[in-house]
Amino acid sequence: MYYPATEIVSTVMKYNFNEIEAKWQKYWAENQTFKAENLSEKPKFYALDMFPYPSGAGLHVGHPLGYIASDIYARYKRHKGYNVLHPMGYDSFGLPAEQYAIQTGQHPAVTTEANISRYREQLDKIGFSFDWSREVRTSDPSFYKWTQWIFIQLFNAWYDHDAEKSRPIVELVAIFEKEGNQTLNAACDDDTPAFGAQAWKEMSEDDKERMLLHYRLTYLADTEVNWCPALGTVLANDEIVNGVSERGGHPVVRKKMTQWSMRISAFAERLLQGLDELDWPEPLKDIQRNWIGKSVGAQVSFKLKGHEEEISVFTTRPDTIFGVSFMTLAPEHELVKKITTEAQKAEVEAYIEATSRRSERERMADVKNITGVFTGAYVLHPFTGEEIPVWIGDYVLAGYGTGAVMAVPCGDQRDHDFAGHFGLPVPNIFEGVDTSEEAFADKEHTVIANSGFISGMGYKEASAKVIAELEKIGQGQGKINYRLRDAVFSRQRYWGEPFPVYYVNGLPKMIDAAHLPVELPEVEKYLPTETGEPPLGNATRWAWDTVNHTVVDKAKTDHKTIFPLELNTMPGWAGSSWYFNRYMDAGNTADFAAQDALNYWQDVDLYIGGSEHATGHLLYSRFWQKFLFDFGLVPVQEYARKLINQGMILGTSAFVYRLENSNVFVSKNLVGERAVQPIHADVSMVNASDELDMEAFRSWRPEFAEAEFELEDGRYIVGREVEKMSKSKYNVVSPDDICREYGADTLRMYEMFLGPLEQAKPWNTAGITGVHNFLKKLWKLYVAQDGLCVTHDKATADNLKSLHKTIKKVEEDIENFSFNTSVSTFMICVNELSAQKCHSREVLEPLVVLIAPYAPHIAEELWGLLGHESSVAYAPFPVFEEKYLVESTKEYPVSFNGKMRFTLELSLDLSREEIEKAVLADDRTQKQLEGRTPKKVIVVPGKIVNIVG
RNA sequence: GCUCGAGUGGCGGAAUUGGUAGACGCGCUGGAUUCAAAAUCCAGUUCUUUCGGGAGUGUGGGUUCGAUUCCCACCUCGAGUACCA
Missing domain, CATH: 1.10.730.10 (Isoleucyl-tRNA Synthetase; Domain 1)
Known part of the structure; x- marks a missing residue:
């Protein structure tokens, strides 16, 4: 068929993607094509993306990668007859909007709203099959009402290690009334005092409250926190990278502050065990395992010479106990002041002073430098009774284990280094190993020597024996330690969920769930107050009226019926720790989600997002889910069966080369040995053949207006380099532009x-x-x-x-x-x-x-x-x-000594022998063999023929 | 340092349990069409070669009839972690 000229080619019959895409996007929206039903005969499938923080920069082509993948899968599952839940929303509380507010005075809610509209526009253009009727925003009061509600549930809970689950706090009170806290195996603060039933009953109500704070799953306590002065807030461990803040790269210092914390450490073992049943990438699971950091060992008490107290240490190597030659305490250890002798006092105090002044970063940067001081005190070896000197050193961390170590220089390199530096003895307790130069830490090949009752044993046997003996004399027992710390949950920021908390006599009280949400108040300024209080301290209307159950003017505070409200807000990860459950029943006003919706959708079948959330969101959300499960609020204890980490899309930056101290730009291949300064050029000015649009470059920025070019073949060729996609590198590609073109x-x-x-x-x-x-x-x-x-x-x-x-x-x-x-x-x-x-x-x-x-x-x-x-x-x-697809013949590759030389089409019906015969009969075979007789002919029917010889 | 992951043409990458290395696409080369260009179509494109062939998946060994695939050692790059006792 031939068609005459072009005018009858209608635009309809061309692939007019812009028109087609707009038409169908409109159709899907109008017909609610992708609305999921909460009750359906069909099997369910829940495909989830990690919801974005709506930043001011909008989306670049890297952002939708995971969304496209999950969308393909969601659409595929619809074709396969599933009822698919594929929602999207916004993690819309966060620092950037607030920083912007501080700079411009714009309310974060306003910029957030604008950013969300832009995100929505961009997302809509890509044609996702999201059920937008379920959209959530963490900064919306109808959403954070339930974040506050869950917080209250956590406050009213404690963790029972015997039952391995969270339980209501009223049950703990009942236990205290009956038997005090001494028989209890509950997660609690290290400094929780012991008391009996009688003592509990005699406590004042306030004291009881204070005691319960030691047990609650979210609790208020003085904690050493990572304080970031530049951001004016504390940061969680996972928000610090290389000793500086993840956002902005500001320095972070240690500081003691009264803060809300989440008792995630109580869940360490379950968070670890739960990983085994998850279909998550192994590297991601490894990151979580490392972060949880389980170590199995023993706690050992050393009696102090001349003091009542004992020093307790944690060790993973109880088998090396006969190799102890000194003991090291963290400078912050509570016993240091007490045990230091008069003679050593000045030196010890100077050392503590010096180490406390060092920031986290300095301490990290300076691992090689060995420092420490002798306290003058001695402990007694539990088995030999030998006197062991007690030192302090900042290589021992106050926050891990007991803040003290039994130093075994022959078995631990850090102890070896310390001993070497201060000339302490290095007794060897390993059979057939020289430990004078370096410590021997190989558990598997350990044979213990010079160690009394464990000499000749291996690591396992000796450890068990030592633990048993320690138990006998009451100086130790087997112990498991986790690196995972409780998570600080307070932020000194404005743009976050307010706590549903007010204070009576300095003690936190929960606002009744019936009166939620406690909405974020208006403030004049988003900065901390002059007295150093968080931004909410600027709010005039920020006190709780316990009679009318409402927020009232701060000036009315009388500490009788009207009390001050909490000034901190929740961290970024609060809303994201449970949002996946909200999608199941997003509009519900009576519950965070109805039980029948939760029971129908159960869990996320496919979760796609970045691995950078491994130690943050993906750990905290698992913790909250386990808690909600314990309380019967959700049907499963792991919310995401399968998870995929999408890789980052990198940018391909373009460079122009300016001759030093000149205005001349040299095309890439003409640079040679000349001294040039590479400058990022915006990738939109460069075509597919790496040619620069010189006119566009000249008008790009004023300083290039007079640019001169040295060309090759009349063209200016740019250099290319792969870097992270970012505005500052001018390599950002917008999905909008791609969709348009x-x-x-x-x-x-x-x-x-x-x-x-x-x-x-x-x-x-x-x-x-x-x-x-x-x-x-x-x-x-x-x-x-x-x-x-x-x-x-x-x-x-x-x-x-x-x-x-x-x-x-x-x-x-x-x-x-x-x-x-x-x-x-x-x-x-x-x-x-x-x-x-x-x-x-x-x-x-x-x-x-x-x-x-x-x-x-x-x-x-x-x-x-x-x-x-x-x-x-x-x-x-x-x-x-x-x-x-059934074939009758096969194009057999014929290999000689494993190298394919030619192919031969043969019927698939042929037997092994017939194939061999046919191949050997072929001229090309004889040519390859050059008269030799093949040693062996391997025939794999349907696959390959290989001739050896 | 420790723990993972990855190294294949000019580029992105493919190769199901060991069985035709380089699919598919970009780029490049040549051709058709066109006044010309764009668009489209066709052919070629790992390297090397005396045009017979030879070499080839980071490097060096090994297992095998046969290795990108399995094992050992090493090199390079990336990610996570950072005195965790």
């Missing part, structure tokens, strides 16, 4: 085509034409210049083979999250069908469904053109049939 379907497929989902990979817009051309080619299978060209012709065997090969591979790929290879598979399929000139509906109709998860807009349009009146989104996924 190539369409969302192209963007979606290209993001997948870049490489494996989990891998980091550079973005290069140049390559996108390949995917775009593919979609144009796909379109042409269905639509000719004068309209739909799909026929009712019977599909040929080749057509069906191409189709079914594709069904099989694409289905496998989706199940394996190998989206990049399915894009290739589609390309191969369309190439083949084009070559076959296939226009048969029998093939092309299923192909539309197959590709719909990846390129939903073009699929909807083609589906419509094929005469369907409803969306393709719920069309059943094509069923693969093996029969179309």
Whole structure:
């Protein structure tokens, strides 16, 4: 068929992606195509993305990568007959909006709202199948009402290590009334005093409250916190990177403050054990395991010479107890002042003073430098009675174990270094090992010597024996330690959830759940007050009226019925610790989610997000979920069965080279040995062949207006380098631009085509034409210049083979999250069908469904053109049939000594012997052999032939 | 330092349990079409070669008829962690 000139080519029949995509995005929104039902006969599937913080910069092409993957999977599951929950929302409390507020006076709610609208616009353009009726925002009072509610539940709970679960605090009170706290095996602060039932009953109400704070799962305590003066707030351990704040890179110092904490350490063992049943990436699980940091060992008490007190240490090597030659305490250890002798006092005090002044960062930067002081005190070895000198040193951390170590220089390199530096003895207790130069820490090959009753034993046996003996004399027992610390939950910030807490006599009281939410008050300034209180201290209307159950003016505070409210706010991870449950029943005003909705959706089947949340969000949320589970509030104790970490998309920066002290820019390949200064040029000014648009560059910034160029072949070629995508590197590519120029379907497929989902990979817009051309080619299978060209012709065997090969591979790929290879598979399929000139509906109709998860807009349009009146989104996924792929012959690769030399087409019916015969009879075989007789012929029917000789 | 992960053409990457290395795409080269360009289509594109072939998946060994794939040692890069006793 020939078509005359161009004017009859209607715009409808061209692949007009902009028009098509806008049309279907509108259709989906108007028809609520992706609204999920909470009760359904269909099996459920919950596909979740980590919700974004809506930043002012908007999305770049790296952000939607994971969303596209989960969207493909969600759409695939709809075709497979599942009731799919695929929601999206915003983690909308956070520092940047507040920093912006401090600078500009704009209310964070205003900027957040604006940022969210921009995000929404950008997301809508990419064609996600989100159920927007379930959108959540952590900064919305209707959401944080329930964050506050969960906080109250945590406050009213304690952790029973015997039952291995959280229990209501009233049950703890009952235990205290009956037997005090001495038989209890509960998670509590280290400094919790022991008391009996009688003592409990005699306590004042306030004292009882103070006592309970030692047990509550969220509690107020004086804690050493990471204080960041520049940000004016405390930070959690996971918010500090290399001793400086993750946001902004400001210095962090240790400071003692009264703070809310979360008793996550109580859950350490369950958080660790729970990992085994999760289908999460192994590296991510390893990060959590390391962070939890379980160590099995013993607690040993050393009697102090001349004092009542004992020094307790934790060790993972009780088998090395006979190798102890000194003891080291953290400078902050509570016994240091008491045991220091008069003679050593001045030196010890000077040392403590010096170490306390050092910031966390200095301490970390300076690991090599060994420092310490002798206290003058001695402890007695529990078995030998030997006198052991007690030192202090800052290599011992106050926050881990007991803040004291028994130093075994022959078995621990740090102790060895310390001993070497101060000339302390290094007794050797290992059989056949020289420990004079360096410590021997290999547990597996340990044979203990010079160690009394454990000499000759290995690590395991000796450790068990030592623990047993220590128990006998009452100086120790087996003990498990975790590195995981309780998480500080207070932030001295404005833009976060207010605590539902007021203070009576300095003791925290929960606001009754019926009166939630406690809404964030208005403030004049977002900075701390002049007296150093958090920003909420600026609020005039911020006191709790216990009679009318409402927030009232601060001036009315009388400490009788009107009390001060908490001034801290919750950290960023509060809302994200439970939001996945809220999506199940987002609009509920009576509950954080109805039980039947929770029971129907259960858990997240697929969670996609970045691995940078390994020790933050992904640990805290598991902890909250376990707590909610213990209280019967959610049906499962792990909320995300499967998790995938999408890799980062990197930017491809462009560089121009300016000759030093000049205004001349030299094209990349002309630089040679000359001294040039590389300068980032905005990637939007560079084309696919790395040519710079010089005019655009000149008008980019005033200082380049007069730029002169030294060209190669009349062109200016830029240098390229892969870096993190960021505004400051001018390598940011916006999905909006890609959608405008190539369409969302192209963007979606290209993001997948870049490489494996989990891998980091550079973005290069140049390559996108390949995917775009593919979609144009796909379109042409269905639509000719004068309209739909799909026929009712019977599909040929080749057509069906191409189709079914594709069904099989694409289905496998989706199940394996190998989206990049399915894009290739589609390309191969369309190439083949084009070559076959296939226009048969029998093939092309299923192909539309197959590709719909990846390129939903073009699929909807083609589906419509094929005469369907409803969306393709719920069309059943094509069923693969093996029969179309059955082959009768095989193109056998014939190898000689493992190297493939030629191929030979043979019937698959042939036996091993017949194949061998056919191969040996071939001329090319004889040519390869050059007259030699093959030593061996390996024939794998259906696979390969290998001739050795 | 410790714990993971990864090294394949000019580039992104593919290769299901060991069985034709480089699929698919970008880029590049040549051609068709065009007054010309864009677009589109066709052919080629790991390196090397005396055009027979030879070499080749970070390096060096090993197992095997056969190794990108399994084992050992090493090198490089990336991530996490950082005195955790």
